[in-house]
Amino acid sequence: xxxxxxxxxxxxxxxxxxxxxxxxxxxxxxxxxxxxxxxxxxxxxxxxxxxxxxxxxxxxxxxxxxxxxxxxxxxxxxxxxxxxxxxxxxxxxxxxxxxxxxxxxxxx
Amino acid sequence: xxxxxxxxxxxxxxxxxxxxxxxxxxxxxxxxxxxxxxxxxxxxxxxxxxxxxxxxxxxxxxxxxxxxxxxxxxxxxxxxxxxxxxxxxxxxxxxxxxxxxxxxxxxxxxxxxxxxxxxxxxxxxxxxxxxxxxxxxxxxxxxxxxxxxxxxxxxxxxxxxxxxxxxxxxxxxxxxxxxxxxxxxxxxxxxxxxxxxxxxxxxxxxxxxxxxxxxxxxxxxxxxxxxxxxxxxxxxxxxxxxxxxxxxxxxxxxxxxxxxxxxxxxxxxxxxxxxxxxxxxxxxxxxxxxxxxxxxxxxxxxxxxxxxxxxxxxxxxxxxxxxxxxxxxxxxxxxxxxxxxxxxxxxxxxxxxxxxxxxxxxxxxxxxxxxxxxxxxxxxxxxxxxxxxxxxxxxxxxxxxxxxxxxxxxxxxxxxxxx
Numbered sequence: 296x297x298x299x300x301x302x303x304x305x306x307x308x309x310x311x312x313x314x315x316x317x318x319x320x321x322x323x324x325x326x327x328x329x330x331x332x333x334x335x336x337x338x339x340x341x342x343x344x345x346x347x348x349x350x351x352x353x354x355x356x357x358x359x360x361x362x363x364x365x366x367x368x369x370x371x372x373x374x375x376x377x378x379x380x381x382x383x384x385x386x387x388x389x390x391x392x393x394x395x396x397x398x399x400x401x402x403x
Numbered sequence: 404x405x406x407x408x409x410x411x412x413x414x415x416x417x418x419x420x421x422x423x424x425x426x427x428x429x430x431x432x433x434x435x436x437x438x439x440x441x442x443x444x445x446x447x448x449x450x451x452x453x454x455x456x457x458x459x460x461x462x463x464x465x466x467x468x469x470x471x472x473x474x475x476x477x478x479x480x481x482x483x484x485x486x487x488x489x490x491x492x493x494x495x496x497x498x499x500x501x502x503x504x505x506x507x508x509x510x511x512x513x514x515x516x517x518x519x520x521x522x523x524x525x526x527x528x529x530x531x532x533x534x535x536x537x538x539x540x541x542x543x544x545x546x547x548x549x550x551x552x553x554x555x556x557x558x559x560x561x562x563x564x565x566x567x568x569x570x571x572x573x574x575x576x577x578x579x580x581x582x583x584x585x586x587x588x589x590x591x592x593x594x595x596x597x598x599x600x601x602x603x604x605x606x607x608x609x610x611x612x613x614x615x616x617x618x619x620x621x622x623x624x625x626x627x628x629x630x631x632x633x634x635x636x637x638x639x640x641x642x643x644x645x646x647x648x649x650x651x652x653x654x655x656x657x658x659x660x661x662x663x664x665x666x667x668x669x670x671x672x673x674x675x676x677x678x679x680x681x682x683x684x685x686x687x688x689x690x691x692x693x694x695x696x697x698x699x700x701x702x703x704x705x706x707x708x709x710x711x712x713x714x715x716x717x718x719x720x721x722x723x724x725x726x727x728x729x730x731x732x733x734x735x736x737x738x739x740x741x742x743x744x745x746x747x748x749x750x751x752x753x754x755x756x757x758x759x760x761x762x763x764x765x766x767x768x769x770x771x772x773x774x775x776x777x778x779x780x781x782x783x784x785x786x787x788x789x790x791x792x793x794x795x796x797x798x799x800x801x802x803x804x805x806x807x808x809x810x811x812x813x814x815x816x817x818x819x820x821x822x
Contacts, residue, residue: 341447341454358730
C-alpha cells in the first residue's frame with residue numbers, strides 16, 4: 296500500500312479529467328458520476344494522452360484513433376484498441392485525491 | 404449473402420486492412436489475398452510525419468496489425484508485389500514479374516503518390532537531399548537526414564508540411580515553411596484558425612513564408628538552397644516537398660472504371676464496373692450526407708470506406724459514412740476537424756486562440772456544418788454529433804463557455820444537410 300495525495304478533489308470534473316506524472320508513469324484521474332478513478336493515461340495503441348480525449352460517461356475516447364476504454368475497468372471497448380489500460384487504487388480523503396499505483400482500481 | 408470464392412485487395416494501407424477485417428467479421432469464408440507494392444506489412448501513415456520522425460515510434464510499431472491478424476483472418480499477403488493491370492473480362496489482376504491472380508471481386512485501395520515538383524526545379528539534374536513523404540521508406544530516408552542544427556525547408560503549408568516542420572523543430576533543426584497561398588491550409592481552415600496555427604509555429608521558431616512560390620533548387624549533387632519566386636535564397640541542408648498527393652488510379656483506369664479526381668464509387672465502394680470496388684485515398688465516394696462524391700484524404704474515411712466496400716463486396720448494406728473527421732498534432736497541440744467547411748459559413752468561436760484552447764464552428768442557416776478545435780477534443784466530438792444531427796443551434800449558446808455543448812445535443816434531429 297502506498298497511497299499518495301496527488302490533487303484536490305475539486306481539480307477533477309466529469310468533463311475535465313486530470314493528467315499527472317507519478318513515479319514515472321502518465322496517470323489520468325477521471326470523474327465518473329460521483330466516483331474518481333485513476334488509470335494509465337497513455338493509449339495502448341499509439342502514444343496519446345487519454346486526458347486529451349473525450350470522456351463519455353464511463354468511457355474515454357482516445358484523441359487519435361477514437362479507440363475507447365472503460366474508465367472503471369480499463370477494458371478496451373473496440374475500435375482500434377485491443378489491450379486494456381491499467382487502473383489504480385483511487386480514493387478521496389477530505390479534500391484530497393489519493394492514488395495507489397501498487398494496487399488495481401476497485402472493480403466497478 | 405453472395406459468397407465470392409476469392410477476393411483480392413490491392414493496397415497496403417488502412418483501407419485495405421479495414422476491408423480484410425470487415426470481410427471476415429461479416430462472415431466471408433472464401434479466399435482473401437492482399438497485394439501490396441510495399442515490402443512491409445500494412446502500416447499506419449499518421450505517425451510517419453510525427454512519432455516516426457521524432458523517434459517515439461519505430462517502423463515495426465507503425466504496423467496496423469500484428470502478424471497474427473493475417474494468420475488468424477486467413478489473409479494471404481503478397482508483399483513487395485506491384486499490380487500492373489486489371490482484366491475485368493478474365494477477372495484477373497496482373498502482377499509485376501508475370502504472374503496474375505484471378506478474383507471474383509477486386510478491391511482497389513491503392514492510395515496515392517506524393518505530388519512532386521518537376522525535375523526542372525534542379526535544372527533537370529538529380530539533386531540529393533530533396534524529400535517527399537508518403538511511404539515508410541520516405542519517412543525513414545527523411546528521418547536519417549533530420550539531425551539537430553541542420554537547416555530544413557518545407558515546401559507546402561498543409562497538414563503534412565506543418566507536422567514535419569513541427570517535428571523538425573522538436574529535433575533541433577532550423578525550419579522554414581514556404582507556402583504558395585497567402586495563408587497556411589488555405590481553403591481548408593478558417594483564417595482565424597490559420598492565424599493561430601501560424602502563431603504556434605512562429606512561437607516554436609519555425610519560419611513561415613506564406614504567399615511565396617518556389618522557383619528552383621540550387622546546389623548539386625546535394626541541395627544548397629531553395630530559390631524563391633521573388634529571387635530570395637533560403638540556404639538549406641535538406642528540403643521536403645509536402646505539396647499534396649496524387650490518387651493512384653491507373654489500375655482502375657485499366658479496368659475501365661470511371662475516374663473523376665479519384666476512382667468514382669458509391670457509398671458501398673462499388674465502382675462503375677461490376678465486381679470492382681475502391682476505397683481510401685484513391686476513391687471519390689458518394690456521401691449521402693452531402694449528396695455528392697468526396698475524395699477525403701483521412702484516416703477515418705480510409706477505414707470506413709474499407710469497411711463499407713467489404714460489405715458491398717458481400718452484397719450487404721453499408722452503413723452511412725460518418726461526419727468527416729480529421730486530426731493533427733503539432734508542437735504538442737492537438738487539432739481536430741469535423742464536417743466540411745464551406746465558404747460563406749458564419750463562424751462562431753468558443754474559447755480564445757490566446758488561451759491555446761478554442762473551437763471555431765462553421766454554421767449555415769443556424770446548423771453546425773464544420774468545426775476546427777484546438778486542444779479541445781471533447782468539444783470537437785460533441786460538435787461532430789451536432790453536425791451529424793443537423794438541428795439548429797443558437798450561435799450565442801455555442802460561443803458561451805458556460806453553456807455545456809452536450810446540452811445543445813437535445814432537441815429533434817433532422818435528416819440531411821441543408822445547403
